[in-house]
Amino acid sequence: MSFISDDLQQRWWTLEARLVEHFGKKPDLETILFLIGIQETGLVGKKVSKEQKQDLMHVAVCTVLAQSGYYRYRETDKDGWPHFDQLKELPVMPLHEQENFIKDHVLLYFQQQGL
Numbered sequence: 001m002s003f004i005s006d007d008l009q010q011r012w013w014t015l016e017a018r019l020v021e022h023f024g025k026k027p028d029l030e031t032i033l034f035l036i037g038i039q040e041t042g043l044v045g046k047k048v049s050k051e052q053k054q055d056l057m058h059v060a061v062c063t064v065l066a067q068s069g070y071y072r073y074r075e076t077d078k079d080g081w082p083h084f085d086q087l088k089e090l091p092v093m094p095l096h097e098q099e100n101f102i103k104d105h106v107l108l109y110f111q112q113q114g115l
Contacts, residue, residue: 005100008100008103008104008107011107012103012107015032015106015107015110015115018115019032019035029099029102029103029106030057032106033056033057033060033061033064033102033106034053034056034057034060035060036059036060036063036064036106036109037055037056037057037058037059037060037063038056039113040059040060040063040082041056041059041080041081041082042080043056043080055081059081059082059084061102062082062084063082063084063109064102064105064106064108064109065090065102065105066084067105067108067109067112068105069087069088070086070087070088070090071084071085071086071087072084072085072087
């Protein structure tokens with residue numbers, strides 16, 4: 001059982017509900033990160049390889065953590081992939097806290113996107 005603040009849990013459930021309305025099924029955190037990666041690269045509707053899916057999730061993590069100064073956008077390459085520089089080390093924490101840390105940043109991302 002993960003320990004998650006009531007506020008974070010409630011906001012996460014609200015985001016999940018909105019995504020269910022849009023996609024017809026409840027996405028997990030990895031799927032949400034994949035969707036953010038698709039959004040950030042503009043690869044909407046394109047077929048992607050397994051390696052590209054991992055890269056898209058990495059783009060998403062860098063994007064959402066850039067909001068807190070962990071990464072900074074550097075450039076977009078000729079293929080349309082954004083690249084980031086890591087500015088500071090991520091905090092060391094247990095796995096369930098890492099997940100909540102990412103969820104909190106994902107929620108902030110969607111809030112800033114007006115969703």
